[in-house]
Amino acid sequence: MMSTPISDSQALYIAVELFLAVSSVLGNVMVVWAVKINRALRDTTFCFLVSLALADIAVGALVIPLAINLSIGLQTHFYSCLLVACIVLVLTQSSILALLAIAIDRYLRVKIPTRWSMACIEISPLSHAATGRTFSL
Numbered sequence: 090m091m092s093t094p095i096s097d098s099q100a101l102y103i104a105v106e107l108f109l110a111v112s113s114v115l116g117n118v119m120v121v122w123a124v125k126i127n128r129a130l131r132d133t134t135f136c137f138l139v140s141l142a143l144a145d146i147a148v149g150a151l152v153i154p155l156a157i158n159l160s161i162g163l164q165t166h167f168y169s170c171l172l173v174a175c176i177v178l179v180l181t182q183s184s185i186l187a188l189l190a191i192a193i194d195r196y197l198r199v200k201i202p203t204r205w206s207m208a209c210i211e212i213s214p215l216s217h218a219a220t221g222r223t224f225s226l
Contacts, residue, residue, distance in 0.1 A: 099161055106157050113149030117142040137194055141187035147180045 095103070120142040124130045155173050158165075165173070 095161065102160070103157055106153050110149045110153035113153070114146055117145045117149065121146075134191075134194055134198075137187065137191045141184065141191060144180065144184040144187045148184050152177050152180045 121139055124135050124139050155177055159170070159173060159177070
């Protein structure tokens with residue numbers, strides 16, 4: 090099977106996507122690292138931020154390269170293409186849901202500041218499970 094050469098526009102697209110992927114992974118690794126080494130950042134809000142950072146690391150490391158393969162028209166079997174599309178969808182949705190959790194956390198902090206700490210105590214075990222035990226790395 091002969092491969093067709095990529096055009097200049099596709100090469101530019103791939104270069105930009107790869108730059109975004111590398112910068113996303115590096116930036117989010119620094120976020121996780123900062124929360125890991127600084128004990129003052131280990132509260133519920135930062136657990137949600139670490140969860141978002143982990144989801145964005147997965148997006149940068151897995152989704153963007155898979156999306157490049159899909160967009161340049163790589164010939165694959167139907168089920169492998171479907172699997173790749175599902176992985177892209179699930180990982181991007183996990184990033185969006187982490188943003189939603191942060192938005193709800195911030196809303197509760199502003200709306201009910203006196204009862205917010207009690208709500209965080211109830212949510213905290215859930216947020217620690219969501220971060221994938223990042224702090225134990």
